[in-house]
Amino acid sequence: MIVIGEKINATRKSIARAIASRDEEAVAILIRQQEEAGADVLDLNAGAGQEDLSRAVEDMQWLVGVAQKATAKPLAMDSEIPEVLEAALSVVTGPTAWINSVSAEKRRMESVLPLAKKFASPLVALCMDDHGIPGDLAGRMRAAEILYRAADENGIPFENLYFDPLVMPLGAQSDAGALALSCIRSIKENLVGSKTVLGLSNVSFGLPMRPALNQAFLILCMGAGLDAAILDPCDETLMTGLLAAEALMGKDAHCGRFIRAYRKQMKKGGKP
Amino acid sequence: MEELKKMVAEGRDDLVPDKVRALLDQGTDVEAVMKQALIPAMDQVGELFQSGEIFLPEMLVAAQAMKAGMAVLEPFIKGSGVKPLGRAVVGTMQGDMHDIGKNLVIMSLEGAGFEVVDLGMDVAPEAFVAAIQTHQPRIVGMSALLSSTMTAMKKTIQAIDDAGLRGQVKIMVGGAPVNREFAKEIGADFYGKDSVAGKVFATEAVQI
Numbered sequence: 001m002i003v004i005g006e007k008i009n010a011t012r013k014s015i016a017r018a019i020a021s022r023d024e025e026a027v028a029i030l031i032r033q034q035e036e037a038g039a040d041v042l043d044l045n046a047g048a049g050q051e052d053l054s055r056a057v058e059d060m061q062w063l064v065g066v067a068q069k070a071t072a073k074p075l076a077m078d079s080e081i082p083e084v085l086e087a088a089l090s091v092v093t094g095p096t097a098w099i100n101s102v103s104a105e106k107r108r109m110e111s112v113l114p115l116a117k118k119f120a121s122p123l124v125a126l127c128m129d130d131h132g133i134p135g136d137l138a139g140r141m142r143a144a145e146i147l148y149r150a151a152d153e154n155g156i157p158f159e160n161l162y163f164d165p166l167v168m169p170l171g172a173q174s175d176a177g178a179l180a181l182s183c184i185r186s187i188k189e190n191l192v193g194s195k196t197v198l199g200l201s202n203v204s205f206g207l208p209m210r211p212a213l214n215q216a217f218l219i220l221c222m223g224a225g226l227d228a229a230i231l232d233p234c235d236e237t238l239m240t241g242l243l244a245a246e247a248l249m250g251k252d253a254h255c256g257r258f259i260r261a262y263r264k265q266m267k268k269g270g271k272p
Numbered sequence: 273m274e275e276l277k278k279m280v281a282e283g284r285d286d287l288v289p290d291k292v293r294a295l296l297d298q299g300t301d302v303e304a305v306m307k308q309a310l311i312p313a314m315d316q317v318g319e320l321f322q323s324g325e326i327f328l329p330e331m332l333v334a335a336q337a338m339k340a341g342m343a344v345l346e347p348f349i350k351g352s353g354v355k356p357l358g359r360a361v362v363g364t365m366q367g368d369m370h371d372i373g374k375n376l377v378i379m380s381l382e383g384a385g386f387e388v389v390d391l392g393m394d395v396a397p398e399a400f401v402a403a404i405q406t407h408q409p410r411i412v413g414m415s416a417l418l419s420s421t422m423t424a425m426k427k428t429i430q431a432i433d434d435a436g437l438r439g440q441v442k443i444m445v446g447g448a449p450v451n452r453e454f455a456k457e458i459g460a461d462f463y464g465k466d467s468v469a470g471k472v473f474a475t476e477a478v479q480i
Contacts, residue, residue: 011418011449013451016449080367080418080420128369132369132393169372171327171329172332206327206328206372207327
């Protein structure tokens with residue numbers, strides 16, 4: 001299971017401030033914390049509605065620079081603007097970076113798929129098209145199939161395609177969880193060779209006991225075949241659930257990672 | 273009345289229409305049903321949601337119950353001369369496909385007695401301008417969840433200004449990446465941290 005740490009995102013007001021004031025340490029601390037907590041990839045989103053493109057590019061490149069000093073892990077370039085993605089990818093000195101994201105919207109496929117090819121990036125592919133987010137499984141799969149074919153035409157290997165079924169808040173749509181789960185299963189079954197990823201925390205918006213919901217959902221998704229998740233690795237409930245599920249699925253030899261996580265929590269004086 | 277209020281707050285859209293009909297049959301005034309039951313029920317629900325005592329699905333079913341009640345009242349309202357509190361045009365910015373925040377705002381506004389024109393998601397600046405020309409609202413609500421669509425807010429306000437309509441509307445903005453400073457910077461009249469704040473602003477704005 002690939003854990004993509006979500007915390008460096010300018011939607012969060014503290015991050016927007018850190019970027020605006022070029023506060024390297026604030027960003028570096030959060031990156032190290034996420035890595036320490038088990039992040040395999042660090043998502044970077046610098047977009048705070050910058051007025052002009054050059055500013056957006058500058059902000060993102062600064063963020064990439066800071067991140068590369070703080071971690072040797074791969075980064076995920078999170079932007080809707082292709083120029084920002086390209087600028088970010090072109091200053092990568094470490095391991096191959098991810099692109100977050102493309103969708104089956106024509107304009108985005110045309111601009112982002114060539115970048116994924118050029119930089120050999122793993123690519124988060126949202127199951128939505130020019131008409132928005134389809135409300136049912138068939139619609140999401142149609143969007144995924146368009147992306148699958150387009151990726152192939154652009155010479156992108158399927159194993160670099162991470163489909164995100166896009167989960168809606170369960171509180172607003174009672175079948176949102178079930179829909180995402182069937183979407184994961186259907187992608188694994190029909191779009192052979194490709195992978196799945198999910199932004200997790202949206203599912204619990206507006207509901208109580210969010211950590212419990214997020215954890216249960218993550219585990220169900222893993223059972224359905226999820227390969228990667230965009231989440232807060234500092235959420236201990238979530239990460240404990242993830243490690244437990246991996247062990248139970250036979251993906252943790254001698255329960256090594258699970259036991260190590262327990263010892264780490266004990267050492268910190270936390271409850272196991 | 274108290275019973276109806278409770279039914280709305282509990283989201284009983286199966287019971288609300290009959291209760292409204294029964295009250296009307298007993299001679300209760302249409303306006304009284306609105307102002308003493310439906311609207312206060314949604315006010316209460318909004319406050320409970322804001323304070324974390326009830327949750328999104330509970331708020332949504334209450335809004336459905338309110339709508340079911342309003343549907344019964346609709347034909348009577350048309351004939352009775354009861355005026356809505358005001359008219360509002362609300363939408364999510366161009367490029368943004370998130371509508372829950374917007375829908376919560378619409379619910380709060382409708383709950384307060386506004387007539388709301390829902391423009392949906394991914395709304396182009398020109399569509400906002402056209403809707404203002406067509407519907408002549410006093411309130412315009414804009415929602416953005418993505419940092420990348422915040423710029424669309426600025427463009428939309430600019431478009432409204434360019435069309436010469438800025439003076440006739442009060443613009444309120446909201447959404448996760450938005451804050452008060454940003455709202456001020458782009459020339460909005462109000463930043464609402466949640467749907468209740470938006471409702472309070474809109475209600476005050478139409479009463480000035």
